[in-house]
Amino acid sequence: MISLPLTLGTIPLRKSCLLKFLVVDIPSAYNVILGRPTLNAFRVIISTYHIKIKFPIIRGVGEAQTDALQERKCYVEAIKRGKKRGSEETPKIDDSNKQGKDPIPSPEPNKETPTTIQPVEELLTVELTPSDLGKVTKIGSKMTEDVRDQLVNCLRKNKDIFAWTPQDLEGIDPGVITHHLNLDPSIRSVKQKKRHFNLRRGKQTIDGWTHKEDTIPGMALQHCPSP
Structure with missing residues (x-):
């Protein structure tokens, strides 16, 4: 872990911050990866469509934009490196025949006796x-x-x-909790306009439900006319 100064933007609209970076020894197509701590330190706003970032500074708003061609090259290189690492064979350790012993079988779950959840006590x-x-x-x-x-x-x-039946649910004491609709009492309520269906369309709907009653076994469907 090292601390390095990082500067974003161009003169005079630029900003510098002292940030901590984790140094790792792995092959990568990127020199530096800026994560959330960096973005939060600069208060960055990201636009992936424009490949640009903006951040506030004392004298206005700074911005930094990358090269689309360079971005594509880094992306392709990262994919190639990932495929190379995936194709490498992982070394395996086989100690089964070092002393002439059979390999120890891995334990398997007991499928004969299914486990049932029971209370802790009677x-x-x-x-x-x-x-x-x-x-x-x-x-x-x-x-x-x-x-x-x-x-x-x-x-x-x-x-x-105890509530043994739905009739026993008399409600909650308003002193415990109440519910209010988030409505403005000064606004007049508007009633939804009643919809009138065409007679031919209504008959088609009824015939369709009747056909479903005949074709779907084990179901009882009933048409409820609109008020």
């Missing part, structure tokens, strides 16, 4: 209302008897918080 069924066997819940079985009795009494005391 659960106990608790009736919240003794007269109604359908209103039950489950609790853990590894707690002490005193803790279990306290929990059961607490659940039965607050059984009204």
